[in-house]
Amino acid sequence: MAQSQKGLEDLLEHGLKDMYYAENAILKALPKMIEGATDKELRNGLEKHREQTEGQIRDLEKCFKAMDKKAEGEKCEAIEGILKEGDSLLKDFGGTPAGDAAIIFSSQAVEHYEIARYGSLRTYADLLGMDDVSDLLNGILEQEIAADEILSELAEDHVNEDALADDDEDA
Numbered sequence: 568m569a570q571s572q573k574g575l576e577d578l579l580e581h582g583l584k585d586m587y588y589a590e591n592a593i594l595k596a597l598p599k600m601i602e603g604a605t606d607k608e609l610r611n612g613l614e615k616h617r618e619q620t621e622g623q624i625r626d627l628e629k630c631f632k633a634m635d636k637k638a639e640g641e642k643c644e645a646i647e648g649i650l651k652e653g654d655s656l657l658k659d660f661g662g663t664p665a666g667d668a669a670i671i672f673s674s675q676a677v678e679h680y681e682i683a684r685y686g687s688l689r690t691y692a693d694l695l696g697m698d699d700v701s702d703l704l705n706g707i708l709e710q711e712i713a714a715d716e717i718l719s720e721l722a723e724d725h726v727n728e729d730a731l732a733d734d735d736e737d738a
């Protein structure tokens with residue numbers, strides 16, 4: 568078999584296309600999650616992240632531009648799967664305190680996926696000496712880490728307990 572000529576810069580480009588697709592899919596999925604959340608703080612947190620996601624899409628476009636590439640997405644099966652699972656959980660649990668816990672459950676899977684990908688991509692950009700791209704990806708990465716922390720705080724502060732209390736009432 569012939570050796571592929573593809574290198575780290577190609578992998579970076581592929582990853583950016585993957586995340587461009589993922590962010591657009593997340594942006595499309597968020598309104599339904601916001602609507603399905605009963606907890607006010609969770610709704611506000613998701614709304615804030617929706618706005619951040621719009622900015623992240625613009626930042627990814629800046630990355631493509633810095634690399635002299637066209638901004639385009641490439642279907643990301645991983646995010647499709649995570650969002651699909653989130654959607655079915657929303658249908659099963661939506662509108663209940665356990666539904667809020669389920670929204671955090673699926674949102675954190677999204678965030679951890681994003682954190683993994685942006686961490687790798689930032690490292691590639693660093694190695695390739697693409698400082699502008701690295702800074703942009705680092706900015707997105709920091710937002711994802713903060714969003715994940717807010718979700719953990721909400722779950723630990725009251726969302727999980729509320730779901731548990733609702734279980735006890737039903738019992």
Ligand SMILES: [Fe+2]
Nearest residue numbers: 590620623681
């Ligand atoms: Fe994102």
